[in-house]
Amino acid sequence: MNKRVLFAGLFHETHTFLHQKTGMEQFHEAGIKIGQDVISGNLGNGSPADGFLSYAATQNWDIIPTIQMAASPSGAVTNEVLEFFNQHFFEGLERECQNIDGIFLVLHGAMVCESVDDVEGTIFREINRRLGAKGISIPVAAVIDLHANVSRDMTDFSTCIYSYRKNPHSDARDAAVQAARLFDGLMQNGDVTQHHLPTSYVIPPTGLGTSADPMQSVLAQARAIEQGDPDILCINVMGGYAYADIADCGFSMNICTRGDADVARGYLDELLLVLENNLSGAYPSEATLDAVLLQVDQKSRPLGPVLLIEPADNIGGGTPGDGTGILAPLLATGRKNIVAVINDPEAVAICHAAGLGANIDLKIGAKTDKFHGEPVRILASVKNISDGKFELENKQSHLASMMGIYINMGPCAVIENQHALILLTSRKIAPMDLGQLHSQGIRPEDADFVIVKAAVSHKDAYDPIAGASYYVDSTGLCTSNLTTLPYKKLRGKQISAQ
Numbered sequence: 001m002n003k004r005v006l007f008a009g010l011f012h013e014t015h016t017f018l019h020q021k022t023g024m025e026q027f028h029e030a031g032i033k034i035g036q037d038v039i040s041g042n043l044g045n046g047s048p049a050d051g052f053l054s055y056a057a058t059q060n061w062d063i064i065p066t067i068q069m070a071a072s073p074s075g076a077v078t079n080e081v082l083e084f085f086n087q088h089f090f091e092g093l094e095r096e097c098q099n100i101d102g103i104f105l106v107l108h109g110a111m112v113c114e115s116v117d118d119v120e121g122t123i124f125r126e127i128n129r130r131l132g133a134k135g136i137s138i139p140v141a142a143v144i145d146l147h148a149n150v151s152r153d154m155t156d157f158s159t160c161i162y163s164y165r166k167n168p169h170s171d172a173r174d175a176a177v178q179a180a181r182l183f184d185g186l187m188q189n190g191d192v193t194q195h196h197l198p199t200s201y202v203i204p205p206t207g208l209g210t211s212a213d214p215m216q217s218v219l220a221q222a223r224a225i226e227q228g229d230p231d232i233l234c235i236n237v238m239g240g241y242a243y244a245d246i247a248d249c250g251f252s253m254n255i256c257t258r259g260d261a262d263v264a265r266g267y268l269d270e271l272l273l274v275l276e277n278n279l280s281g282a283y284p285s286e287a288t289l290d291a292v293l294l295q296v297d298q299k300s301r302p303l304g305p306v307l308l309i310e311p312a313d314n315i316g317g318g319t320p321g322d323g324t325g326i327l328a329p330l331l332a333t334g335r336k337n338i339v340a341v342i343n344d345p346e347a348v349a350i351c352h353a354a355g356l357g358a359n360i361d362l363k364i365g366a367k368t369d370k371f372h373g374e375p376v377r378i379l380a381s382v383k384n385i386s387d388g389k390f391e392l393e394n395k396q397s398h399l400a401s402m403m404g405i406y407i408n409m410g411p412c413a414v415i416e417n418q419h420a421l422i423l424l425t426s427r428k429i430a431p432m433d434l435g436q437l438h439s440q441g442i443r444p445e446d447a448d449f450v451i452v453k454a455a456v457s458h459k460d461a462y463d464p465i466a467g468a469s470y471y472v473d474s475t476g477l478c479t480s481n482l483t484t485l486p487y488k489k490l491r492g493k494q495i496s497a498q
């Protein structure tokens with residue numbers, strides 16, 4: 001008999017310091033899928049759900065799809081969203097629970113709702129309660145993002161969680177395939193335990209790239225332990241997501257094993273030591289724009305653009321993507337050949353109304369809130385207008401982990417003057433794939449300066465074309481200086497190099 005698997009997805013990385021809430025509208029934008037649409041809407045799109053469903057097809061599992069919801073990283077999720085998910089998912093669970101071999105979820109792991117700090121843990125707890133009440137024992141597994149803020153409930157009330165191993169998340173789809181493989185084994189024999197080790201470290205996104213320490217060393221040791229002990233199903237090294245003011249915020253590790261609990265805990269302690277011995281890279285410093293430009297001017301002109309990385313308005317971390325903290329002062333210096341992207345639907349509408357080739361005088365950016373600079377006045381011409389749809393050039397882009405390979409930026413416009421070429425978007429899209437610019441007729445390769453609103457996730461796309469790359473300190477709520485954020489629930493965790 002074919003295995004029957006109940007399937008769902010819920011994906012959001014929640015920045016609790018942003019003032020705008022994330023509601024049904026934002027989830028509708030990314031597409032809420034219900035029933036069979038969950039399967040047809042994912043197969044072939046390069047996402048983690050695609051990874052799981054493709055593996056399931058090779059095993060002839062009967063997938064019972066319930067619901068899948070995702071939205072771009074942004075502010076606290078409304079209760080309505082979680083209620084909508086719960087209604088569809090638990091209805092499916094109640095209907096099918098006597099007749100399934102397991103439950104598999106595609107989650108982020110750092111979702112916070114207006115009234116629930118630990119959304120994923122709460123879902124696992126509820127699944128466990130409902131199955132327990134009926135005396136049903138089946139594996140409940142999930143693939144999660146490396147930036148998940150994992151709670152004890154997430155490991156206590158699931159059978160196995162499996163996280164991405166790379167940041168940028170080029171392995172997101174593959175991680176889902178690996179998770180599906182483990183899940184396969186769990187449906188034969190679900191006798192495993194999970195152990196969770198939270199740490200006291202909250203690390204900003206800039207300190208969590210996996211080609212640098214501390215992640216690199218901790219991950220290498222985790223892989224060595226996995227390979228050396230056949231009892232271990234997986235060890236997850238969770239970088240965490242710093243912009244969530246919740247008790248479970250931060251770096252954690254967990255292990256799923258068929259072996260001895262003390263041995264597993266010993267491994268986690270060993271990994272904690274590796275982390276603590278490699279913390280120096282966890283809190284990188286950023287220079288002011290003036291200091292960076294001074295350095296640039298002292299060197300010979302590089303082959304390729306100078307990347308000005310702007311982590312404070314890291315779109316993949318949830319900020320609005322309309323920050324002018326680098327763009328405004330850079331334009332004020334009179335520099336030329338600048339490429340930038342600003343999310344500004346209002347400005348896009350003005351450009352579309354004016355038409356291709358029109359000369360415009362408008363203010364762009366910094367319209368979402370007061371934390372991301374001031375609007376910048378631009379005199380420019382409209383060089384391109386489009387519907388903003390494009391396909392990822394790199395199918396394993398970090399962006400595919402969040403929204404698959406077909407991306408919709410909403411209506412877009414490109415404006416140009418003697419200083420800059422600026423892509424204006426209607427939906428914020430993180431700079432994780434060059435297709436975003438190429439599709440709009442912009443070649444960042446030919447620029448002198450490219451402003452990149454990211455922390456780490458841009459690297460696969462932008463590092464190969466860069467002549468040089470600088471992290472620039474600017475204004476915004478994805479600041480790497482966590483000491484400036486008004487945390488209330490961290491209970492003495494370390495948020496800086498100290």
Ligand SMILES: [Zn+2]
Binds near residue numbers: 145146147169
């Ligand atoms: Zn992530």
